[in-house]
Amino acid sequence: MGSPYLSTNETIVLSAHDLIINTVSAEAILTNQRLMLVDRTHPRILPQDIPFTAIETVTIGDESGNDPVLSLSIVTPDGTRQPLSMVFPQKPRTERTAERDEWAARIRELSITAQGETGVVAMELSPPWVPGPIPEEVITGEAEEVVPAGTRIKGPSLSERRNRAAGASKARTIGILVAALLIIAVVAGAFIFYAPAFTPQTLPPATTPQPTPQMTMPPTAEPTAEPLTPAPEAPEVTPTHMASGVPQTGVWLFVKYDGSYTGTAGAPGRFRDVIGTGNQFFQLAVKDEIVSAAITKNDNSGNLLTVEFYNEGEMVRSATMTKPGGTLETSVSLKTS
Known part of the structure; x- marks a missing residue:
């Protein structure tokens, strides 16, 4: 298996996120050193690395449904x-x-170059790219959970995230109100309990200030109600309309087009839908990895479509297209070292 991170002197040549590889819904990334296959149905399984020295033949054709097909022959041990x-x-x-x-052309070119130096070198393909049981569990890190085979990991939709944010805000509001009522009840009970001890001592002036600290405590319940105002806490409403400013934190996709468009963007295994009109920002849940986007015009105009990636407020990739009804695909590595 492999890693989605680029090694030294490795660059991305091509990427595609909507493929069917040996009946598996998949994504593929072609670099100058390897071909990476990512299983979209099992995102926690590491990508399959295929070195160019193991690719014996490259042919093209069409499926029965007229979908283009690229066929590779992999030499096994x-x-x-x-x-x-x-x-x-x-x-x-x-x-x-x-x-x-x-x-097809790029894989042929890279395979010929690699095999000219070392010859053909066999490699082992792992399920699901070949018949066989998928590993029962894959541990991706010390702090991550074990994922059983067949588990489909899917990020929450925008509506689900909004519902979660609303539910969390409501729960926080109820918790704050309950805490405020408890504080008021405790203060009131303490005042009632200690009031009889203070009433016989009305003559000495020194005893009169003592109840006042108890009396002044109820206003402390007022600040507890202030957290009610952060209810509109969910800035997860993406896309974000920004005519001028660029977000200074996180990774963002900026689409500029005088019309409507649809597509997807993200990292392998974590793509999100991109649907909008005009100039819009879309936040991506990625960091220090390969990120790509495929945006399609919803009309047949020749207007300019621009797609830009921003990382921590800095533009790291920009691509344009004018083809009517076309799809603009672009990708970039965010790895800093």
Whole structure:
């Protein structure tokens, strides 16, 4: 298995997030050193690395549904050749034949260069790319949980996040009110309990100030009501409309287009939908890894479509396109070292 992080002197050549590889919904990233396959149905399973020295043949064709297909033959340690079929599904008004052809040409070029130095070197493919049981569990880090095989990890939708934020805000409000009532009840009980001890001592002037600290405590309940105001705490309402300013924290996708568009953006295994009109920011839940986007025009105009990535307020990638009804794909590595 492999890692989504780039090594020294490794650069991204191509990326595709909507593929069917050997019947598995997958993503693929082509660098100058390897081909990475990511299983979208099991995001916690590490990517499959395929070195160019193990790719014996590269052919192209079409599936029965007219979707472009790129077929690879992988040399395995037992001497057999394992086929790897990469299908490029075509949505309405999209054409991915040119994309398939570019992938085929680049893989051929990189394979010839790599095998010219070391020859063909066999490698082992792991499930789900070949028949066999998927590992029962994959541990991705010391602090992360064990994920059983077959578990599908899916991030919450925008509506689910809004509902969670509203529920959390309501729970906080109720908790604050209960705490305020308890404080008032404790203060009132203390005052009632100690009041008889103070009433016989009305003549000595020194005893009269003593109840006042007890009397002044109830106003402390007022500040507890102030946290009610942060109820609009959920700045998760993305996309964010910003005519000028750029967010200074986090990773953001900025789409500029005089019309409507749809697409996806994110890191392998954690893509989010991008739907909007005009100039909009979309926050991405990524950090120090490969991030990519594919944005499609919803009209047939030749207007300029611009896609930009921002990391901590700094633009790290910009791409443009004018093709009517076309799809603009771009990616960048956010790894800092």
